[in-house]
Amino acid sequence: EVQLQASGGGSVQAGGSLTLSCAVSEFTLDEYAIGWFRQAPGKEREGVSCISRSGSFGNTFYKDSLKGRFIISVDDAKSTVTLQMNNLKPEDTAVYYCAGDGESWLCSSELRVPEYDYRGQGTQVTVSS
Numbered sequence: 001e002v003q004l005q006a007s008g009g010g011s012v013q014a015g016g017s018l019t020l021s022c023a024v025s026e027f028t029l030d031e032y033a034i035g036w037f038r039q040a041p042g043k044e045r046e047g048v049s050c051i052s053r054s055g056s057f058g059n060t061f062y063k064d065s066l067k068g069r070f071i072i073s074v075d076d077a078k079s080t081v082t083l084q085m086n087n088l089k090p091e092d093t094a095v096y097y098c099a100g101d102g103e104s105w106l107c108s109s110e111l112r113v114p115e116y117d118y119r120g121q122g123t124q125v126t127v128s129s
Contacts, residue, residue, distance in 0.1 A: 002026045002118045006098045009123030012088055018125060020083040022098030027079070027118075030055065033107035034081045036072070037114045038094035039122075047111025048096070049083060054104040061109050088127045095122035 008020040024034065035050030049062045049072040060072055071084040081098060099116035106112055 002100065004098050004100055004118055004120030006096065006120045006123045009096060009125045011126040011128065014089055014127055014129050016088050016127070017084070017086045018088065020085065020096055020098070020123060020125075022081040022083075022120060024079045024081060024098075024100060027100055027102075031104050032100060032102060033104050033116065034074070034098065034100040035107060035111070035113035035116070036081075036083050036096055036098050037111075038092075038096045038125075040091075040094040043094075045114040047113040050107035050111060050113050051081065052104040052107035057104075059104075059107060061107060061111060063111060085125070088125075090127050090129045093125060093127050095124050097122045 003025045005023040031054050033052045036048040037045050038048050039045045051060045051072045069087050073082050097119050099113050099119040101116035
């Protein structure tokens with residue numbers, strides 16, 4: 001059974017940084033789409049970023065407003081997906097979830113991460129002004 005375990009949330013002041021990690025188990029690393037989405041109180045879920053692999057090909061996508069501040073990466077050896085979040089803003093406050101799917105094409109500019117087949121529990125990120 002595929003499992004994703006998110007960690008690394010916390011509270012920071014605006015301008016600070018946090019790194020979220022998602023430990024992935026029982027998931028093939030030859031073809032996948034893995035990403036992060038978030039949900040703030042009273043708001044819709046929104047895709048944050050995704051990373052894909054299909055054989056030797058891969059791709060990454062970010063929500064436009066987060067480009068340059070967030071960086072997604074994969075550590076194959078540790079089966080971990082990391083989201084480095086820099087220069088955080090109060091509007092980044094939300095519960096962040098990691099999610100995965102075996103179809104690499106699902107990682108696209110549409111950021112349909114909330115629709116992926118598997119997801120982990122959320123981790124709270126709070127940014128104060």
